[in-house]
Structure formats: structure tokens, C-alpha cells
Amino acid sequence: MAKTVGIGHQNFEEVVTEDIFYIDKTRFIQEWWDNKDVVTLITRPRRFGKTLNLSMLETFFSVKYADIGDLFQNFLIWKDEKYRSLQGKYPVLFLSFAKVKEDSFVKTRKKICLSIKRLYNQYDFLLESDCLNADEKKLYLAVADDMEDHLASESLNLLSEYLMRYYGKKVMILLDEYDTPMHEAYAGGYWDELVSFIRSLFNATFKTNPSLEKALMTGITRVSKESVFSDLNNIEVVTTTSEKYSDSFGFTENEVWEALREYGLYEERWQVKDWYDGFAFGKIRDIYNPWSIINYLDKHIVTTYWANTSSNGLAGKLIREGSADMKMKMEDLLSGGTFHAQLDEQIIFSQLDSNENAVWSLLLAVGYMRVEKYGFNKKGRLEYELALTNREVSVMFEKMIDEWFKESTSSYNTFVKALLLGDVEAMNTYMNRVTSATFSYFDTRGNTSEETEPERFYHGFVLGLMTDLEDRYRITSNRESGFGRYDVMLEPLQASDDAVIIEFKVSGPAKKQTLEEAVKEALAQIDRMDYAASLEACGIPRERIRKYGFAFRGKQVLIGE
DSSP, X not given: OOOBOOSSOOOHHHHHHTTBOOOOOTHHHHHHHHSOOSEEEEEOOTTSSHHHHHHHHHHHHBGGGTTOGGGGTTSGGGGOHHHHTTTTOBOEEEEEOTTOOOSSHHHHHHHHHHHHHHHHHTTGGGGGSSSSOHHHHXXXXXXXXXXXXXXXXXXXXXXXXXXXXXXXXXXXXXXXXXXXXXXXXXXXXXXHHHHHHHHHHHIIIIISOTTEEEEEEEESSEEOHHHHOTTOSSEEEEOTTOSTTTTSSSEEHHHHHHHHHHTTOGGGHHHHHHHHOOEEETTXXXXXXXXXXXXXXXXXXXXXXXXXXXXXXXXXXXXHTSXXXXXXXHHHHHTTOOEEEOOOSEEOGGGTTTOHHHHHHHHHHTTSEEEEEEEEOTTSOEEEEEEEOOHHHHHHHHHHHHHHTGGGHHHHHHHHHHHHHTOHHHHHHHHHHHHHHHTGGGOOSSOSOTTTHHHHHHHXXXXXXXXXXXXXXXXXXXXXXXXXXXXXXXXXXXXXXXXXXXXXXXXOGGGTOOHHHHHHHHHHHHHHTTTTHXXXXXXXXXXXXXXXXXXXXXXXXXXEO
């Protein structure tokens, strides 16, 4: 009989004792122990089993679980006496920053310190022992959510020392979601303050800590060494391209297909693959998203599970406010295409507003993109070919793009209907309402002029068309046809629909050009450059090709044919 599928379990002991569906990842214990790295940082996308694996490590090594080694008797790790003898032998400090999501440095610092205080509370028995002298007991009691910086930075180092004295063994430290506060600090504008605080804490905890046996940190991103790890020269960083621990997080294809057999869903494997496969760690490809797989086993419905588990606001903001080139790449990705980029696995948050490759690096780290292949280009620089990870991620981005037009949904939908009907008067009415509501939304950084801003808007507009009309048109932008590159082309997928070519022009004060003149220029360019050539080559007659000129002046738009 198949085990019960439980959603959201992150406690290893609970999973085993409640007989909940679980794929054996205990070989990770062996691999981590055998690798003699003192401090390890492993980055993986959210909901990929990081917390459960840390809970597994705590349950295996911690003296708190010395009497329940039988939890592991049915797992791979228990087959070797060498590892069995390690169970329950070490003091383990397990800390998580997953819930540190505050809007200011003061609140964030307070919450981190509160997490440390709660960790101390688990070991209050030390105060009754003879391991601490009077001064140390005062320090112990001074650990609080409002403790001074010098004590906060040394707090985990001190607790490690006290526990080593008590148990006679060095301490293991497990820190889950180390980078969550940093993501919030970037969004909240208090990055520098937090980095200074975290750097001091990490230095005392992971570098200048003689009581440390081994440490493991997990997170979504590899924050740049210069930010928080500048003092740590003893850290082993394991990213998604690293060989270490490549099958320890997420489900391999063999694991997924075996689970589908167990639950009578094997016939659905190809649809499951299309939706939830696509991740790659090290040389292992075909890694599946475990959160979505578990939910699918429970509900037997293919839909977005993982993509809906947290806010995608940062990703949406970066793409929405990004350059026209970034939006064009998103058009390619949503059409199933790929593009090449030079990435840095160290995420430098200060570059997200100015460096497009930093944005793609972040999207790869969080799991929204996958590497198809990589290699060195002619200049000797490492270049990656990127694609959207899978169908679930594509649907997530489509929903995100729909949200961009939320304030003007009615007008946008009516504009699309008018476009399909060829009703230019209605197109003008509703397009002006759309631009009035959403134009500045596509660039809130304040670093573009009135004349360049429309490019950000109209490529966002094209992405919106793609999600609305993907069942009727192949929509492309900035592609070659005839003697140049058109702005937008709608190629019909069914014979009953007309094709559409759209050319955009900006009518700014510097050009001394009216909206009407800009429309005429746009239409003349469509004919002069013979943009209809590629459509005609597909067998579409000229009389079935509609041509529109869109002229922008600020938030004003004039459409002509």
C-alpha cells in the first residue's frame, strides 16, 4: 500500500514516524561527512528539500536524538556500520532565517537576535551545570533580541564553546535559508546595514570558532563573497553547476517515475515531465521539482504548485522595468526559444538595476531558468544557453504578465478585441486608456526619458499580446523581414485570421513631429522595408495583411492604418 502523501512536512522525525511519503536522501549524510569541508554553502531553488535535509542531518548527528537511531534503519545510511556509529554523537545547533522577512534593518536585526535567543533557550540546562563561570552565565543571560552588536556577533561562537565543554565534542552548526534576510534587505533598501551585521556574525561563527566541527548553510542564491563572506576563506560553495550533492536535492527522473508507478500514475509521466522536469544540478539533468511532484501525487492534477508558493515580485519587477532587449528575450523564452548570456553565480544585488546578466543569474539561481548548454565563446568567456525551466514556470510568467495590465484589464481586453476586428477607432480609444494606466508602471526607476520609455512599454505590451493570443497567433518582435526589422508581427495559426504588422514611432518634442506625421512615417516604413515579405513567403496574400502605425507622445497614442 502506498504511503500517505503529506504536504509541507519539513521535520525528518515526523516524516518517518508518521509514515509519510519520502524519497530516501540519506546518502547525503554520508557524502557530507566524507567531504572534509569545514563550512559548506549549498544553494538550491526554494522548496527543493533544503530544510528537510538539514532536519535529517540534525536527527542523525544530534545528541538530542541519540536514542532513536532506529528512525534510519530502513534507509541507505544505516547499511554501513561506519556511519551508524556516528548517529547521535554531536551537539548540533540548527538555526533558520526563513522567517526573517522584515521591512527595515532594525526589525530584521531584532528577529535574527530573537532566533538566536530561542536557540539559547534550548540549552538553558547549561546554566545549572559547572561548565560556565559567573561571568559566562551573565553573558548567556544577556543574549536577547536587543543585545548589543558585539554580543550578537559572538553569540553562536560562545554557545558552541559552552556545548563543547558540556559534551566534550565539537559542535555542528546548520543554518537554513541564510540569504532570506538579504533578499528582503535589497528590496527594502537597507542592504549595507544588514551586510555589515551578518558579516560579523558569520566571521565569528564560521571562521574564528575553535569549537566548530562542521557547518552547513543553505540558501537560494550565492551572495557575492565581498558582501558577507569576505572574511571566510574556509567555505566550500556548492551551486547548481557543482558536482557535489547533485542528486541530494530535488527528485531524479527515476525517483519520480518509481513514485508514479507506486501511486498508479505512471501513464501520466510524459505530461508530468513537461510540467515539472527541467532542473539540472552538476552533470545530473532531469531533476524534478519535489514540491510540485508531491502535490501532484496527492491531487492527481497537473497545474502550478511550486510557482505559487511564494511571491515572485522581485522577478516580475526586474523584467517589467528591464530594457526592451530583456523583454524581447522574454518573448523568445515564452515561445520556447533560448538565448545566450554570460553569467556569474555570485549574485551581486547592487548590479540588478544596471546589469542585465545579473538579472538572468538571479533567475537561474531561483529556478526559473535552466542551462541548456554552456561553453567558452570566441573571447574565452564562459557563456550559457538559457531556457525557461518547464511548463510550470512558463505559466507562472504568463500569469505575471497578465498582472501587469491588471489596472486596465477591461480596456486591454477590449483593445485586443478591436485589434482582431480591425476597428481602428476602438483601438485608439482603449489603447490610450491602457497607456494612461500602465505606461509609467513599466519604468519606475526614473532613468529613462520620455522618448525612450515607450520601448519598455510596447515590449511589455507585446508580452501581454503573447499571453492573450498564443492560441491564435505566433507573435514576434524585432525580427528580420524584407529589408529590415519590424517591431511586431502577428502570424495567424488559422486561415480565417488576418496577419498583422505593427510599427512603433515616438513623437517627442525633439523631433518636432506630430502624432499624425509619426503614424504616416511608421506605415511608410512598413511598406518601404517590405516587412510583409516573410508573411507572404508563408503563403499569406497581401490583402490578408493588416498594417498599423502606433505613434507615442508621452502617454498619448495614435494608431493609424
